[in-house]
Amino acid sequence: MEDIIMRIDHVLIHALTKGAWNLLGEGALPIAASAGKELLALFEREGLKVSGEDYESLLQNLDDIYKKLGLAEGVESLNGEDVLRLKIKKPYDLDIMKELFEEGINPYMSPVVLVEIAALRKIGVKAILKGMELEDDSVIVTFKIIK
Amino acid sequence: MAILDQVRAILADIRKEIPDIKAITLAGKDGVPIYSDIGFLSSERMDEETVSAMGVLIYSTAKKLNTAFQNGTLEELTVTGTDGLTVVYDVGPDAILIMVLPRETNLGLIRIVTKQAAQKLKEILS
Numbered sequence: 001m002e003d004i005i006m007r008i009d010h011v012l013i014h015a016l017t018k019g020a021w022n023l024l025g026e027g028a029l030p031i032a033a034s035a036g037k038e039l040l041a042l043f044e045r046e047g048l049k050v051s052g053e054d055y056e057s058l059l060q061n062l063d064d065i066y067k068k069l070g071l072a073e074g075v076e077s078l079n080g081e082d083v084l085r086l087k088i089k090k091p092y093d094l095d096i097m098k099e100l101f102e103e104g105i106n107p108y109m110s111p112v113v114l115v116e117i118a119a120l121r122k123i124g125v126k127a128i129l130k131g132m133e134l135e136d137d138s139v140i141v142t143f144k145i146i147k
Numbered sequence: 148m149a150i151l152d153q154v155r156a157i158l159a160d161i162r163k164e165i166p167d168i169k170a171i172t173l174a175g176k177d178g179v180p181i182y183s184d185i186g187f188l189s190s191e192r193m194d195e196e197t198v199s200a201m202g203v204l205i206y207s208t209a210k211k212l213n214t215a216f217q218n219g220t221l222e223e224l225t226v227t228g229t230d231g232l233t234v235v236y237d238v239g240p241d242a243i244l245i246m247v248l249p250r251e252t253n254l255g256l257i258r259i260v261t262k263q264a265a266q267k268l269k270e271i272l273s
Contacts, residue, residue: 030178
């Protein structure tokens with residue numbers, strides 16, 4: 001039964017990501033940001049407070065939460081000047097992400113990515129989503145930081 | 148000068164040229180508000196994040212529709228209401244510019260002013 005539910009989840013995330021992207025293009029990204037805000041609120045209602053004074057402490061916090069919930073093996077920051085690259089190691093929905101990448105669509109509706117975007121906004125970091133890429137079993141999300 | 152300061156200066160210049168602007172927002176194409184001055188619009192239900200997200204959503208949809216109708220490159224999106232206009236411009240690969248104006252505003256002037264400003268913003272954000 002659990003397998004069927006996981007499969008439905010899988011198909012839903014895939015279909016929603018692809019459907020919204022095909023219809024709206026970049027316009028789908030703000031929807032993802034809004035959904036991320038709701039996910040963050042759900043985490044907090046469950047006692048998992050996502051916070052941080054800057055994005056480094058925020059990432060540490062997210063890393064702990066992802067590990068605790070089994071959402072990913074961890075999050076690592078690969079910083080450059082004015083660019084923030086977040087490496088999500090072995091996200092739980094890696095299979096969906098791989099399928100979407102193969103179809104040329106960024107997996108922007110992945111819950112792991114949604115929470116990251118919402119968390120950055122929550123602490124006031126102005127970061128524009130620039131791209132996503134697959135690297136082995138990790139997904140790297142790149143943001144341009146506006147200071 | 149920091150990017151945000153440069154953005155602020157350019158948007159202030161637009162306001163100088165077009166003092167009637169009721170609200171102005173520069174939004175990332177993922178909906179993140181980069182700089183906003185939404186003044187009277189600000190309320191619990193309408194914050195800068197919502198304005199930015201809706202602007203990106205409508206602009207992107209218009210772009211898709213424009214492409215589907217083979218109308219070339221989308222240059223401007225204007226939403227005309229009985230009491231005002233909302234105009235949206237593309238500012239390169241990363242951002243859009245949203246402005247709210249009185250209904251009687253001269254769109255020709257808006258186009259001239261924003262074309263120059265959009266080019267500068269594009270360079271700053273690139």
